Amino acid sequence: MKQILFIFGFILLLSSCKKSYQYIEIIEEKDLISGQKETKEKDPVTITAVSDSDAYCQAYQKFCISQKVENHMTKEGMGMLTSTKDFKLIDDQNHDITLTVSFAKKDSILADIYSNIMGMSLGSYRDGSDEETVKGSADPEKVKSLEQYFNKEKDEFDTEGRVWYQPKSCPKYRNQNGIYIYFATKNNIPEKLRFCIQYHADEWLFFKKVSFSIDGKAYDYIPLKTETDSGNGGRIWEWSDEAITESTDKQLIKALAKAKTAKMKFIGRQYYNIKTLSKQQIEDIKRTIELYHAMGGDF
Numbered sequence: 001m002k003q004i005l006f007i008f009g010f011i012l013l014l015s016s017c018k019k020s021y022q023y024i025e026i027i028e029e030k031d032l033i034s035g036q037k038e039t040k041e042k043d044p045v046t047i048t049a050v051s052d053s054d055a056y057c058q059a060y061q062k063f064c065i066s067q068k069v070e071n072h073m074t075k076e077g078m079g080m081l082t083s084t085k086d087f088k089l090i091d092d093q094n095h096d097i098t099l100t101v102s103f104a105k106k107d108s109i110l111a112d113i114y115s116n117i118m119g120m121s122l123g124s125y126r127d128g129s130d131e132e133t134v135k136g137s138a139d140p141e142k143v144k145s146l147e148q149y150f151n152k153e154k155d156e157f158d159t160e161g162r163v164w165y166q167p168k169s170c171p172k173y174r175n176q177n178g179i180y181i182y183f184a185t186k187n188n189i190p191e192k193l194r195f196c197i198q199y200h201a202d203e204w205l206f207f208k209k210v211s212f213s214i215d216g217k218a219y220d221y222i223p224l225k226t227e228t229d230s231g232n233g234g235r236i237w238e239w240s241d242e243a244i245t246e247s248t249d250k251q252l253i254k255a256l257a258k259a260k261t262a263k264m265k266f267i268g269r270q271y272y273n274i275k276t277l278s279k280q281q282i283e284d285i286k287r288t289i290e291l292y293h294a295m296g297g298d299f
Contacts, residue, residue, distance in 0.1 A: 021047040021055040022090040023062055025141060027082045039085070045141055047089075053103035056089055060110055062141065063087045064117035069139045069294055071118075082145075142294040149287050162186050165291060167284035174229065175237045176200055179264065179281055181244070181253060181288045183297070190297035192243040193288070195253065197223070197264075199238045204228070205268030207238055212252060214262045219252045250299065257286040 022044040030037050045062070049055035066084040089098045103109075150165045162184040171178035178198040184191050197210055207226060212219040223240035230236045244250060256262055262277040292299055 018048050018050050019055075019092045021049060021059070021092065022088075023047050023059045024088040024090065025063065025066060025084055026086040026088065028085050029082045041088070042141065042145060044090070052091065052097055052101050053106075055091075056097075056101040056103075057109065057113060059087055059089045061113050061117060064114050065139050066142060068117050069142060069290075072293065073290060139294045143291065146287060146291040146294060149284070150291065160186050162191075165288070167288060169280050169284055170196075171198055174198060174227075174239055175231060175235065177275065179277060179285075181285055183288070183292055185295065188295075190292055190295050192245065193253070193292060193297070193299055194241060195221075195244050195249065196241045197221075197239060199266050199273070201236060201273065202234060203271075204236050205238060205266050205271060205273060207266040207268045209267045210240075211265040211267060212256070212262060213265075214252075214255045214259045217255070219248075219255060221249065221252055244299075253285065253289070253299075256282060257289050 023046075024044050025042040027040055027042060028037050029040050047055050047058050049058060063084065063086075070083055087098070088096055089101070091097050147165075149168055151168050152163060152165055154161070154163045164182065164184045166182040167180055170180040170182070176198060177200045178196070181193050181195050183193045199205060199207060206228070208222070210221045210223075212221065223242055225242070226238055226240045228236065228238045244253060256277070259277070259282050262282060264275055264277065266273045266275070289299060
């Protein structure tokens with residue numbers, strides 16, 4: 001009995017010794033219009049640790065995860081507007097201890113952390129947090145920074161509790177022109193990306209194929225099914241909304257994500273209509289893929 005009480009007391013002592021630290025990521029952000037770069041600090045993230053060395057190792061792990069995601073996106077040919085350059089670690093006395101933390105075999109331990117993070121798949125990271133929003137995330141901090149550009153909606157009638165993520169700038173209704181990708185998460189794990197194309201005009205096209213010209217290279221997209229509707233004033237709308245499964249479709253989406261210029265040609269039964277993608281539409285596609293990867297999705 002005394003032994004049990006001793007162990008319990010020891011555990012309580014360890015718990016009471018934990019301190020809070022603030023991890024601050026330092027990023028370089030590129031302006032979409034001017035191309036100029038600016039160094040910024042992201043919002044602090046709280047780390048709980050029993051010592052400065054423990055906190056530093058946790059902070060370094062977060063830093064490595066951010067670099068892992070960025071390396072993956074670059075390898076896929078999708079340039080990012082932000083890049084992680086460094087980090088700060090602030091203790092509970094508001095002191096920056098980043099450069100003063102010292103512990104035995106520091107270089108060797110950090111090298112092991114770096115090697116482990118760079119060797120894991122994006123979907124395999126778990127940070128042990130109890131917060132529902134970060135479970136299953138490859139990079140919770142990047143998720144947090146990207147979520148501001150998305151509408152997040154939980155379907156109250158879905159028995160599996162899916163949460164949907166759509167770019168805020170995408171059409172709210174079907175009777176608008178648009179092109180975007182989006183996805184749902186189930187138990188905080190991303191499901192397949194979906195590709196939505198919407199056509200709104202005065203006359204029917206009954207499109208069955210959409211051809212793309214992306215930076216001078218041609219792509220074809222043939223939806224499995226298209227829907228149609230019409231409203232007051234004689235306006236019509238046609239759309240396709242499907243999961244991205246084929247490798248050729250993935251190549252199209254990746255090309256759109258890194259496009260400088262892109263046009264799409266709706267091909268109907270007799271006629272066609274050409275529309276130019278806006279910079280916002282292209283940026284939304286790229287951001288959606290970034291968020292998808294940051295939440296552990298594989299695309």
